Amino acid sequence: MPGVQFMPFPHEYRCPLGIGGEAGVEALTHYFTQFIEDVESGVSLPAAVILEAVQGEGGVNCAPASWLRAIREVTRKYGILLILDEVQTGFARTGKMFAFEHAEIEPDLIVMSKAVGGGLPMAVLGIRREFDVWEPGNHAGTFRGNQMAMATGLATLQVLQQQNLAGQAERRGQWLKDRLVELQAHYPALGQVRGRGLMLGIEIVDERQPADRHGHFPMDPALAVAIQQQCFKQGLLLERGGRQGNVIRLLPPLIIDEEQCRQVIQRFDNAVAAALVQLRA
Numbered sequence: 001m002p003g004v005q006f007m008p009f010p011h012e013y014r015c016p017l018g019i020g021g022e023a024g025v026e027a028l029t030h031y032f033t034q035f036i037e038d039v040e041s042g043v044s045l046p047a048a049v050i051l052e053a054v055q056g057e058g059g060v061n062c063a064p065a066s067w068l069r070a071i072r073e074v075t076r077k078y079g080i081l082l083i084l085d086e087v088q089t090g091f092a093r094t095g096k097m098f099a100f101e102h103a104e105i106e107p108d109l110i111v112m113s114k115a116v117g118g119g120l121p122m123a124v125l126g127i128r129r130e131f132d133v134w135e136p137g138n139h140a141g142t143f144r145g146n147q148m149a150m151a152t153g154l155a156t157l158q159v160l161q162q163q164n165l166a167g168q169a170e171r172r173g174q175w176l177k178d179r180l181v182e183l184q185a186h187y188p189a190l191g192q193v194r195g196r197g198l199m200l201g202i203e204i205v206d207e208r209q210p211a212d213r214h215g216h217f218p219m220d221p222a223l224a225v226a227i228q229q230q231c232f233k234q235g236l237l238l239e240r241g242g243r244q245g246n247v248i249r250l251l252p253p254l255i256i257d258e259e260q261c262r263q264v265i266q267r268f269d270n271a272v273a274a275a276l277v278q279l280r281a
Contacts, residue, residue, distance in 0.1 A: 005043055007032055009055065010067050013192045013203055013216055020214045029070045036074050048081035048109075053099035056088035059242030060194055060201025060249055068103035081131065083109040087123075088199070091115040092160050092254055095170030095197030102196065118156035122149040165254040169197040172256055176200060179265045187272050191217055200250040201241065219246040226279050230271035236264060 008016035008028055015024040017031075035041055049071060055061040075082045084107040089099035093115065100107055110126035117123075160166065177200055180193040191205035204224040205217035221244040228248065231238050239249040252264065 005035075005046070007035065009051070009058070009061065010064050011061055012194065015214075018213075025064045025067055029067050032067075032071060033074050036078060036080070045078060046080055048083050049075050050083040050085060052085045052089065053102065054089050054094060054196060054199060056199075056249075057241045059203070059247035060199060062194060062196055063103070065103035068100065068105055072103075072105040072107070081108045083107060083111065085111045087111055087113045088251075091156070092166035092169050093197055093199050093251075094195075095173060096166055097160070099196065116153045116156060117149050118152040120146070120149040120152045122146065122153050124153075160254075166197075169254050172252075172258075172261055173197040173200060175258075176250065176252075176261055176264065179261075180268075183265070183269060183272070187276070189220065189223055189276065190272070195250075198250070198252050198254060198256070202248040202250075203242070204246045204248060219244045221246040223275060223279055224248055226275035227268075227271050230274040230278070231268060233274075234267035234271050236267040236271065238268075 008031070010016075010025050010028050012020075015021075017024055017027050019027055035043070036045070051063070051071070052058070053063050053068060055063075072082055074080075082105075084098070084100050086098050086100070090110070090112045091097060093099070094102065096102060098110065100110075108128050108131055111123075112126065113123040173196065176198075177193055177195065180190070180200065180202060184190045184193065188207040189205055191203040191207075193200065193202050195201050204220050204227065206220040206223070207217045209218045211217050219242070224240055224246045228238055228240055231248075239251065241247045241249050250264070252260070256264075
């Protein structure tokens with residue numbers, strides 16, 4: 001796409017610079033800052049920076065808070081709009097109403113959809129007032145302003161707040177994450193468990209292959225597919241994401257209860273065991 005530059009996103013398990021840890025985050029922060037501030041970089045000052053606080057299709061990859069805060073500081077300094085894509089993460093999914101809140105920053109624009117419609121198709125664009133230059137009616141169109149979806153969206157927001165579903169997502173998500181970490185001791189093919197709230201990812205790896213210098217193993221997309229298929233047989237619907245589709249994604253309903261969480265772990269345990277027998281026996 002002309003005029004668009006893609007920048008590396010921090011990754012705890014697969015650092016794009018091959019550094020890893022806090023040093024990798026610091027290096028990527030410096031790289032972004034230098035990219036913007038270097039007048040001889042060969043790239044014009046961007047109009048906006050667009051990112052996800054937690055990458056969804058990218059494999060449930062959480063942006064470090066320090067990195068997000070640095071990007072907000074640099075974009076504010078140079079008058080660059082910061083746009084947060086909260087289509088997957090918004091509305092209590094990560095344990096807060098929006099994922100960027102974990103870093104205590106405030107973007108200029110927020111792109112929202114999915115959960116806010118309560119099952120009906122709806123998208124919302126939140127804009128800081130000083131950047132809203134549309135005149136009344138300029139954004140009108142034949143299929144815009146679906147009254148039923150808006151009414152459903154309002155009811156959804158009320159339920160999210162009244163039942164504190166963000167807090168529930170944080171508690172249930174942490175319980176699931178802890179149990180998945182425990183499963184790692186039995187299944188080395190579960191390379192990393194990550195995520196926030198009820199947005200979790202499990203990096204599926206081939207621990208039989210040589211690890212990199214950080215002790216991380218190569219991706220195993222074939223095993224991820226097998227696990228997903230075995231989960232389906234168990235009545236557990238899971239998505240995959242990541243560069244090669246090797247990350248199993250858990251996105252349960254925000255109203256999931258304790259017994260259902262236990263069922264998730266039991267069925268996932270059974271599915272991993274069956275998949276390993278299927279491919280590696």
